[in-house]
Amino acid sequence: MTDVVPDTHAREGRIIAESNPARTIELLLEDLAAHGLLYQNFPEDPAARITLHNAAPLRQGNSLRGALTGRAxxxxxxxxxxxxxxxxxxxxxxxxxxxxxxxxxxxxxxxxxxxxxxxxxxxxxxxxxxxxxxxxxxxxxxxxxxxxxxxxxxxxxxxxxxxxxxxxxxxxxxxxxxxxxxxxxxxxxxxxxxxxxxxxxxxxxxxxxxxxxxxxxxxxxxxxxxxxxxxxxxxxxxxxxxxxxxxxxxxxxxxxxxxIRTTIVERTYRDTGVAELESAKIILGVGMGMGAPAAYAPLRQLAHLLHAAIGATRNVTDQGWLPKQIQIGLTGRAIAPRLYLALGIRGAAEHIAGIRKAGYIVSINKNKRAPIFRHSNLAVVGDVHELLPILIARLEEMGFDNLPSPNNYASE
Ligand SMILES: Cc1cc2nc3c(=O)[nH]c(=O)nc-3n(C[C@H](O)[C@H](O)[C@H](O)COP(=O)(O)OP(=O)(O)OC[C@H]3O[C@@H](n4cnc5c(N)ncnc54)[C@H](O)[C@@H]3O)c2cc1C
The missing domain is CATH 3.40.50.620 (HUPs)
Structure with a gap:
């Protein structure tokens, strides 16, 4: 190890602390729209997962840039x-x-x-x-x-x-x-x-x-x-x-x-949401503040409307409420979506370690002193159980339930 630097990654953006939940959601949507973050505004992202059925045939022969063996x-x-x-x-x-x-x-x-x-x-x-x-x-x-x-x-x-x-x-x-x-x-x-x-x-x-x-x-x-x-x-x-x-x-x-001494008897793939986490443009982060899975119906609805993937904090996956594979953070996955929406997440350093590359972070937390707010571009003080149904209703009114998935091209 040659050197160390403190990892300061505070964003400390705007705060919405309105007493009226409908007004809170209007301000939230305005902010997302102003930043081009409602997904229909996203330009095509070529870095998304690809399949190769349409790839052009490879031509042979190429001029190599340095081509020194040992410099590769x-x-x-x-x-x-x-x-x-x-x-x-x-x-x-x-x-x-x-x-x-x-x-x-x-x-x-x-x-x-x-x-x-x-x-x-x-x-x-x-x-x-x-x-x-x-x-x-x-x-x-x-x-x-x-x-x-x-x-x-x-x-x-x-x-x-x-x-x-x-x-x-x-x-x-x-x-x-x-x-x-x-x-x-x-x-x-x-x-x-x-x-x-x-x-x-x-x-x-x-x-x-x-x-x-x-x-x-x-x-x-x-x-x-x-x-x-x-x-x-x-x-x-x-x-x-x-x-x-x-x-x-x-x-x-x-x-x-x-x-090879290993014999593979069978391979099964569970739909854990991991693939989506790697390529999703919007990720919803689920914290303990979202409550137990019985309260996840609005979460799934929001994910559907936004074509978002779902990730979670370690405390949530430790409870077995969401799969371990979608844990975000130091001992989980690092994510880099355009938009990360942290729902009922405190913002522990171990969680923040996994969201540093997120483009824009919006967090909803009912505690106005929650550490996640220091790492958010937009901090929304409020109760997720109260705000999510209003957000979902507004997105439906805006026609989000009829929009095609931006990821369709990746899984033809
Ligand atoms: C070695 C080690 C590694 C770790 N690795 C990870 C990791 O990889 N990823 C990770 O996430 N954690 C990790 N942790 C755990 C981490 O320290 C935190 O304990 C964890 O991230 C907290 O999860 P949480 O925010 O969901 O829960 P809590 O700490 O319980 O926070 C819940 C938050 O929800 C808010 N809230 C409650 N109700 C509502 C509501 N109705 N509406 C809005 N907000 C509400 C509360 O104000 C609170 O801020 C690790 C810990 C250790 C020791």
Missing amino acids: VWVVAELEQNTIRHITLELLGKGNELAAAIQGELAAILIGGPRAASVAHHLPALAAYGAERIYMAADPALEHYTTEGYTAVLVRAIQTYAPSIVLLGSTADGRDLAPRVAARLNLGLTGDCIDLAIDEQHRLVQYKPAFGGSIISFILSNTTPAMATLRPGMLHAAQPDFARTADIIPLPTDHIAEQ
């Missing part, structure tokens, strides 16, 4: 249910900046099964989002993630091509794979970073929250490649350009099946 930034791509996870696009966006700073190239590592739908289909998107070179391992044994199989491929690739930086998502798979690879190669690893930069000496500076998120530490690696996992939702994807091409380098997969 690698992003280990992650697939989930035949979709590139948004964290991969975020890592490519940041990788692009890092590669430019070290005058190197940006490469993606794509590991998966050989079926067209599962791996090769993703090449155009990886190129569009900035990968100049794609190392691809396709083998039936790699159809699904296994620690042994993916470790073997990545370790061998790093030994062969010697990149200078290797980045993975701080996801369940990324957190499993990165330490295993680092240990095999005797490398350092910084887990769960929130940002990365290159310093004057061309070293990778890894930013990681410490002491409960109250400081950010700067970490440098003294092994090469520098390896880090990045927390989803902290970075922005680059603007995609589907005319971009990438060089495709196949990675060897011989004897891979023999190295």
